[in-house]
Amino acid sequence: MSGVNGAGGVDLLTPERVTDPYPIFAELRRRQPVFFNEHYRAWFIHRHDDLLAALKDTRFSSDRIRPVFEHKLTEAQRTERAPTYRILGEWMVFRDPPDHTRLRKLVSRAFTPRAISLWQPRIIEVVDSLIDELAPRGHMDVISDFAYPLPAVVIAEMMGVPPGDRDLFKDWSDDLMVLVFGARGVEGRRERAQNGLLELSEYLGGLVRRFRRAPEENLITTLIRAQEGDDTLTDNEIVGTCILLLFGGHETTTNLIGNGLHALLQNPEQLERLRAHGGDDYLRAATEEILRFDGPSKMQVRMAATDIDVGDQVIRRHDMVYLVQAAANRDPAIFAEPDRFDLERNPTEHVGFGFGLHYCLGAAVARLEGSIALDALARRLPDLRPGPEPPEWHPTLISRGMSSFCVSYTPSEGAAA
Structure with missing residues (x-):
């Protein structure tokens, strides 16, 4: 196989593969759909049918934080990283049933369709305000000037974070990126990032205590009130959930807008279609095609809870498994002309937000923010074009997004029509 480093090792984070991972994913999907990659000492699953089956199969466990902490770290590493693992261990994405079932039932009370729809007017306000500021400039970095601030404001307001504290969340979210996804060249930042995570946990714990004493209409209060029979969320579970939502709310929406x-x-020609058609139904379909074509997540991680046969391979108990959504979403067995970007495709079978038990809880919020943002950019900046510098992509295995994406347009008055 081209690009193999040694026997069975494929580096997925070379500069060209960070920029465009789809050629190597297509090659692996075609030639080695279930592949033990020596470079990562893990299995990679690339075909849509195999990946969907794995997402439905509880033998592919999400409880991978605890086994790594207990069995794969040295004693010194366990001591150093214990605070991080304790907080990440509260995240439902790292839990299996019945713990996951319990947490998801309680947390989902805050993400009903009605609760999300109530945020639409405010999201439109934030989008228009950002474009009002940017329109007279004639250029922007889509990520730092627009795609990041939008979800940062929305998730902070949803949680009831005072306006004066919201700038703190950018550094904390960046720290989470280091701890959860990692990236080349960031190992030296781990200690600082862990300290940032502890600061964030302490800050959110203070908000939980405040809203227990004096409830307000916000996400944290909704989580405090969430009840299933006699069961409620503990303070640590609420803090852990808020950290997960902060991270997911920033990362997913930012990448969706930037990639879109x-x-x-x-x-x-697709941008012109978006401008010409507009309307909620068209925007919804367009957002689904963006999620399929170049979504915010390249892959999800599981651990085999037992030996599992996949195709002609046997995945052994405790092996790490990467479910490559980005490869599955361009599987020609499912999607005609999968490398063609077509806003009228309506790709209902994509797995951009996962599937089943761990389907992204905040998917509806990300879809809403992404569709409103892209529609407004297309309408209000009619000659939007790429800037002179190519975008800079994050060198991470799991997520797919940019750290910088500069564009230009004709300066205009800022007021929204």
Whole structure:
């Protein structure tokens, strides 16, 4: 296989594969759909049918934080990283049933369709306010100037974070990126990132105590009130959930907007279709195609709870398994002309937000923010075009997103129509 480093090792984070991972994913999907990659000492599953089956199969465990902490770290590493693992251990994405079932039932009370729809007017306000500021400039970095601030404001307001404290969340969210996804060149930041995570945990714990004493209408109060029979969430569970939502709310929406605009500018005929059609139904379908074509997540991670046969391979108990959504979403067995970006495709079978037990809880919020943002950018900046510098992509295995994406447009008055 081209690009193999040694026997069975494929580096997925070379510069060209960080920029465009789809050629190597297509090659692996075609030639080694279930592949033990020596470079990562883990299995990678690339075909849509195999991946969907794995997402439905509880033998592919999400409880991978505890086994790694207990069995794969040295004593010194366990001592050093214990605070991080304690907090991440509260995240439902790292839990299996019945713990996951209990947590998800309680947390989902805050994410009903009605609760999310109530945020639509405020999301529109934030989007228009950001574009009002940016329109007269004639250029922007889509990520730092627009795609990051939007979900940062929304998730902070949802949680009831005072306006003066919201800038703190950017550094804390960056720290989470280091601890959860890792990236080349960030090992030296781990200690500082862990300290940031502890600061965030302490800050959110203070908000939980405050809203227990004096409830307000916000996400934290909703989580405090959530009840299933006699069961409620503990303070630690609420803090852990808020950290997960902060991280997911920032990362997913930022990447969805950035990747979506990048795909539209690379396919200008599709951008013109978006401008010409508009409307909620078209925007919804367009967002689904963005999630399929170049979504915010490249893969999800599981651990085999027992020996599992997949195709002609046997995945052994405790082996790490990467479910490559980005490869599955371009599987020609499911999607005709999968490498073509087509806003009228309506790809209902994509797995951009996962499937089953661990389907992304905040998917509806990300979809809403992403569709409103891309529609407003297309309408209000009619000659939007890529800047002179190519985008800079995060060198991470799990997520798919940019750290910088510069665009230009004709300066205009800021007021929304």
